[in-house]
Amino acid sequence: MTYFMYDVHGNAVDEPDAATLRTLVVDGLADPEAVNPEVSLTHESGWSLTAYAGGLLLWENVEDEEAGAATLDEVEGEEVVRLFGLLAEGEVAKVAGVGWQKSA
Structure with a gap:
């Protein structure tokens, strides 16, 4: 399985472990000096999650435009x-099974 993340400063991080992933999400989104208001994780399958400060999540397949994007709002940090x-x-089906709202 291969995946990478972008932190709030635009830096790519290849396959962060669970502790680093948590830090990138929780501390990153709370960073008042962040260059970007989001962090993202993209899996080798093409599926990507982007979390924005404030609790918005974007779920999309960056390799398949026909898959359509979906969002969740007001998502707590631990759920993110x-x-x-x-x-x-690589648990794409579990992530997809959350109550996403399809984007227009």
Whole structure:
């Protein structure tokens, strides 16, 4: 399984372990000096999660435009970390099974 993340400063991090993933999400989104208001994780399958400061999550397949994007709003930090962890493990179906709202 291969995945990578972008932190709030735009730096790519290849296959961070669980502790680093948590730090990138929780501490990153709380960083008042962040260059970007989001962190993202992209799995080798093409599926990607982007978390924005404020609790918005974007779920999309960056390699398949027809898959369509979906969002969740007001997602708590621990749930964001859980979903990022699932995607990092390749558990695409589990992440997809959350109550996403399809984007227009």
